[in-house]
Amino acid sequence: MKSIVRYVRVPLALIVSAAIWLPCLHFLFASHTQREQRSITPQAEALGGRHLELWRNPELRQLELSRMRVSNAEWDFMGRTFIVLSLAEMSLREPARKFEHLRVMDDIIDETLRLERDEGLYFFLMPYAKARPFLQQPARSQFIDGEIAMMLAARRVVEEKPAYVMPLTERVNAMVSRMKQSPVLSAESYPDECWTFCNAISVAAIKTADVLDGTDHSAFLREWLAVVRKKLVHPETGLLVSSYTLDGQPLDGPEGSSIWLVAHCLRLLDEDFARDQFLRAKKELGREMLGFAWSREWPTSWRGPLDIDSGAVIPLLEASAGGSGLAFVGASSFGDRDYFSKLQTSLDFAAFPVQKQGRLRYCASNQVGDAVLLYAEVLGPMWDKIKSGKLR
Amino acid sequence: MKPKSSIVRGLLRAPVFSPTGMILRALLIVLSFAICHALGWREHTTFISGSQADVVVDRSVSTLCAVAYMAAYFGSVLIVPVLLLAAILINLWDRVSGMNFKHER
Numbered sequence: 341m342k343s344i345v346r347y348v349r350v351p352l353a354l355i356v357s358a359a360i361w362l363p364c365l366h367f368l369f370a371s372h373t374q375r376e377q378r379s380i381t382p383q384a385e386a387l388g389g390r391h392l393e394l395w396r397n398p399e400l401r402q403l404e405l406s407r408m409r410v411s412n413a414e415w416d417f418m419g420r421t422f423i424v425l426s427l428a429e430m431s432l433r434e435p436a437r438k439f440e441h442l443r444v445m446d447d448i449i450d451e452t453l454r455l456e457r458d459e460g461l462y463f464f465l466m467p468y469a470k471a472r473p474f475l476q477q478p479a480r481s482q483f484i485d486g487e488i489a490m491m492l493a494a495r496r497v498v499e500e501k502p503a504y505v506m507p508l509t510e511r512v513n514a515m516v517s518r519m520k521q522s523p524v525l526s527a528e529s530y531p532d533e534c535w536t537f538c539n540a541i542s543v544a545a546i547k548t549a550d551v552l553d554g555t556d557h558s559a560f561l562r563e564w565l566a567v568v569r570k571k572l573v574h575p576e577t578g579l580l581v582s583s584y585t586l587d588g589q590p591l592d593g594p595e596g597s598s599i600w601l602v603a604h605c606l607r608l609l610d611e612d613f614a615r616d617q618f619l620r621a622k623k624e625l626g627r628e629m630l631g632f633a634w635s636r637e638w639p640t641s642w643r644g645p646l647d648i649d650s651g652a653v654i655p656l657l658e659a660s661a662g663g664s665g666l667a668f669v670g671a672s673s674f675g676d677r678d679y680f681s682k683l684q685t686s687l688d689f690a691a692f693p694v695q696k697q698g699r700l701r702y703c704a705s706n707q708v709g710d711a712v713l714l715y716a717e718v719l720g721p722m723w724d725k726i727k728s729g730k731l732r
Numbered sequence: 733m734k735p736k737s738s739i740v741r742g743l744l745r746a747p748v749f750s751p752t753g754m755i756l757r758a759l760l761i762v763l764s765f766a767i768c769h770a771l772g773w774r775e776h777t778t779f780i781s782g783s784q785a786d787v788v789v790d791r792s793v794s795t796l797c798a799v800a801y802m803a804a805y806f807g808s809v810l811i812v813p814v815l816l817l818a819a820i821l822i823n824l825w826d827r828v829s830g831m832n833f834k835h836e837r
Contacts (some may be wrong), residue, residue, distance in 0.1 A: 353818040354814060357813075357815075357818040357821060411783055692777045703774050
């Protein structure tokens with residue numbers, strides 16, 4: 341008897357200890373910050389402080405951008421977009437700091453436009469963009485056009501800037517005319533590769549431009565939505581696919597690194613469809629355990645190739661860095677506080693935060709990842725304004 | 733009072749799955765985490781996002797540092813508390829039951 345007890349008590353003690361400790365672990369990392377509708381949380385303040393520092397310090401910015409551009413030039417560009425969107429939201433939340441934020445937004449937009457003009461289309465694209473020609477000529481990327489249009493529009497939502505009126509109008513006209521040439525009303529981001537992510541940001545920018553300039557693309561946007569719902573839905577999940585050819589043949593199925601932001605952008609066109617996509621994404625991709633939450637990159641019914649947007653995917657849990665980062669945007673946009681706070685707990689547990697002098701960054705992330713997290717923290721007022729149709 | 737050297741020797745000789753052995757392993761994990769942290773290897777965990785901590789450091793070296801850091805960190809927050817709790821539970825068990833596996837200590 342004594343020898344049985346001797347050998348059983350150790351594994352038993354380990355099992356009981358694990359059963360006690362693991363369910364308690366999330367309390368160590370749980371955030372108790374209440375997110376108010378109109379204020380900026382200390383977390384957002386600290387993340388924002390880091391980004392403002394990057395844009396005020398050219399050396400620091402160059403170091404950060406070079407670290408990302410080694411892997412993916414797209415992140416340099418997307419980081420700009422999410423900072424501009426975040427600063428627009430922060431300006432609307434805290435009008436007292438509007439001018440400080442507008443200055444940085446203008447610097448980012450002007451530099452981005454300059455780089456696009458001087459370095460060309462491919463500067464912000466991955467090298468495979470040069471592997472074959474774009475089908476639509478002259479070559480343009482909806483990835484670049486959509487996000488630049490959104491940056492210009494967001495800046496103008498905060499405060500009108502006459503110098504940005506024509507660039508936005510030209511960009512919107514170029515996007516719409518190219519989208520109309522495709523049977524799925526989409527334009528290429530890469531040669532014969534359309535991305536739902538890029539086209540969703542583009543339609544959000546077109547909608548915002550309509551509200552800003554009194555133009556009317558409502559018929560086109562309705563048609564776009566109808567075509568997308570008819571031709572780009574993954575049958576098994578009901579989620580929108582991530583990428584497709586110019587004539588509408590799906591390439592990649594639904595992905596976490598795409599669908600959460602797509603659902604957020606769709607809110608400007610059709611709140612019900614957008615919410616349906618969010619809820620489906622949560623069911624198919626969102627996962628929770630022991631007080632932690634994350635997002636898978638792919639639903640169980642479809643598995644795609646691991647690409648640079650997915651980030652690392654943790655085996656067994658299937659937690660995706662890219663998908664989980666963008667899940668913050670979905671959870672915030674659709675007011676899912678429980679999912680958001682559990683995502684935050686996971687982030688503080690496993691993304692290695694570093695807080696110094698009131699500035700916050702996550703080591704496991706990068707500049708674009710942190711910019712997405714900042715955007716998720718502050719988004720709200722801008723979409724409300726655009727949806728209301730009253731900007732001033 | 734035992735001399736320090738015999739305490740250390742006792743610690744090192746303790747079987748892995750004895751209370752003393754578990755405490756020792758817990759201390760080693762925490763120590764390895766402290767070393768990785770002091771060396772600044774936290775920065776290398778950016779490889780999770782597909783980026784590089786430092787463009788002049790070889791990517792495979794950076795990944796190795798990140799994996800070592802993550803193993804030590806997750807060991808410290810997941811395994812160490814379990815080992816310490818288990819050591820306490822085993823001690824309590826032995827005291828309450830009156831069974832004494834002294835040679836395991």
